[in-house]
Amino acid sequence: MLRDDTGIIFNRELVPGFRLLADEMPGATGVAIGLWFPVGSALERDGERGLSHFVEHMVFKGAGDRDAAELSRSIDRVGGYLNAFTEREAVCLHCLVPARHAELAVDILMDMAYRPRLSAVEFEREKDVIVNEILAAEDDLEEAAQDEFFALAYDGHPAARRIAGEVGDIREAVFSSLAEFHDERFSRGPVTLTVSGAVQAEALAERVVAALPAQRRSASGLAEAWDPGEPRFVRCRRMVKAEGSQVYLFTGLPIEPTISEDDFWRLSVASMAYGESMSSRLFMRLREERGLCYGISSAFSLSRYAGLWGVSSSTTPAQLSRFSEAYLSEARSLHREGLTEIEVDEALSRMRGMLELASEDPEFRMKRLARQYMYDGGAETVDATMARLDDGGAVDPVSVNRIIMDRLDPDGESVLLYGKIGAKAAMAGASAFGAEFDEAHSSGGGGHG
Numbered sequence: 001m002l003r004d005d006t007g008i009i010f011n012r013e014l015v016p017g018f019r020l021l022a023d024e025m026p027g028a029t030g031v032a033i034g035l036w037f038p039v040g041s042a043l044e045r046d047g048e049r050g051l052s053h054f055v056e057h058m059v060f061k062g063a064g065d066r067d068a069a070e071l072s073r074s075i076d077r078v079g080g081y082l083n084a085f086t087e088r089e090a091v092c093l094h095c096l097v098p099a100r101h102a103e104l105a106v107d108i109l110m111d112m113a114y115r116p117r118l119s120a121v122e123f124e125r126e127k128d129v130i131v132n133e134i135l136a137a138e139d140d141l142e143e144a145a146q147d148e149f150f151a152l153a154y155d156g157h158p159a160a161r162r163i164a165g166e167v168g169d170i171r172e173a174v175f176s177s178l179a180e181f182h183d184e185r186f187s188r189g190p191v192t193l194t195v196s197g198a199v200q201a202e203a204l205a206e207r208v209v210a211a212l213p214a215q216r217r218s219a220s221g222l223a224e225a226w227d228p229g230e231p232r233f234v235r236c237r238r239m240v241k242a243e244g245s246q247v248y249l250f251t252g253l254p255i256e257p258t259i260s261e262d263d264f265w266r267l268s269v270a271s272m273a274y275g276e277s278m279s280s281r282l283f284m285r286l287r288e289e290r291g292l293c294y295g296i297s298s299a300f301s302l303s304r305y306a307g308l309w310g311v312s313s314s315t316t317p318a319q320l321s322r323f324s325e326a327y328l329s330e331a332r333s334l335h336r337e338g339l340t341e342i343e344v345d346e347a348l349s350r351m352r353g354m355l356e357l358a359s360e361d362p363e364f365r366m367k368r369l370a371r372q373y374m375y376d377g378g379a380e381t382v383d384a385t386m387a388r389l390d391d392g393g394a395v396d397p398v399s400v401n402r403i404i405m406d407r408l409d410p411d412g413e414s415v416l417l418y419g420k421i422g423a424k425a426a427m428a429g430a431s432a433f434g435a436e437f438d439e440a441h442s443s444g445g446g447g448h449g
Contacts, residue, residue, distance in 0.1 A: 050165020255307030
């Protein structure tokens with residue numbers, strides 16, 4: 001267990017390559033459980049594109065003694081829910097149930113992970129479902145623009161790929177490849193199980209081990225997670241045409257994944273003050289005071305492979321010139337002068353309040369545990385994090401502004417302008433950002449697939 005003065009995180013390797021982390025919440029009424037596999041679009045080899053997401057779909061087709069309908073009904077009938085998602089660096093199968101049904105949730109998730117009813121017939125049928133999902137994402141200009149930004153910023157690395165793969169990848173996939181991928185990366189690969197809620201970790205650990213297939217309880221045949229290496233961030237400034245009525249802006253600055261925990265929270269607070277609320281600097285000045293966009297936000301994310309600070313927004317082609325000038329003015333002012341003491345104090349207060357509210361949610365705490373552990377192998381209690389953000393903690397206006405001035409120079413950021421870019425908008429993009437047209441990626445549709 002990892003202990004500090006404010007709580008306990010249960011942290012134990014139950015069998016080789018299978019770790020359980022639990023955050024006990026005795027006063028909760030529910031239990032959230034998640035199985036996290038270190039696979040995803042950024043961790044797929046060339047012949048595996050889209051298979052992480054495809055497996056996520058296929059495990060809902062039936063598992064163990066339950067067919068697809070009974071799998072869902074088993075959780076629905078107790079008032080819980082069962083779901084999954086795929087990211088660039090993880091696939092998660094997760095469940096939220098009333099606490100008395102925690103063992104049912106464990107049994108179902110373990111069956112889905114280790115005893116799925118993989119079928120060639122269902123595999124072919126599901127291809128159409130996933131193709132529809134990909135095409136729907138292409139029609140969503142904001143999502144398509146985000147995919148395009150990753151494709152440009154991490155060009156040459158698997159992190160550049162779409163999470164669900166391309167239509168061609170899915171059409172050409174064969175069932176045997178999916179089955180082999182599941183066996184290596186899910187059945188025999190490393191996994192982290194995180195739990196939060198009204199649960200006794202020791203008892204749950206016994207249930208988990210009992211639910212594992214016999215061959216998974218030993219190190220024999222255990223497969224290592226594939227490591228593609230850290231992606232190289234490519235600074236680029238591009239314009240890509242796509243059908244639509246607006247121009248979408250995505251910017252990004254690389255943040256190395258080795259920053260300290262304190263610096264992580266300093267950058268998080270900077271983003272909170274700069275663009276993560278209706279009272280933030282970007283929202284108030286570009287939308288409320290000047291009417292240049294409907295929404296604008298900043299974001300900071302960090303993973304084991306890469307970190308990224310960026311801003312996203314959209315505006316009309318006619319407003320792009322004024323919008324770009326206003327955005328650059330704010331970005332340069334932030335880098336040059338930092339945030340005011342009031343801005344930092346209010347962002348810290350907001351972050352503490354949000355964390356207090358979220359800490360009552362078992363699902364939030366379950367996901368928080370997983371992201372901490374999968375990033376650096378650590379697991380910090382909510383109270384320990386709150387101490388970093390309290391008065392006298394590691395995050396204050398001086399330290400926040402120091403990291404802003406050291407790392408957030410807009411002259412080094414990548415910029416993508418995506419959407420309706422005619423002659424006037426193209427001149428604005430070139431003038432403000434030095435952006436050039438990317439004819440290879442421009443399309444008449446909503447995406448680059």
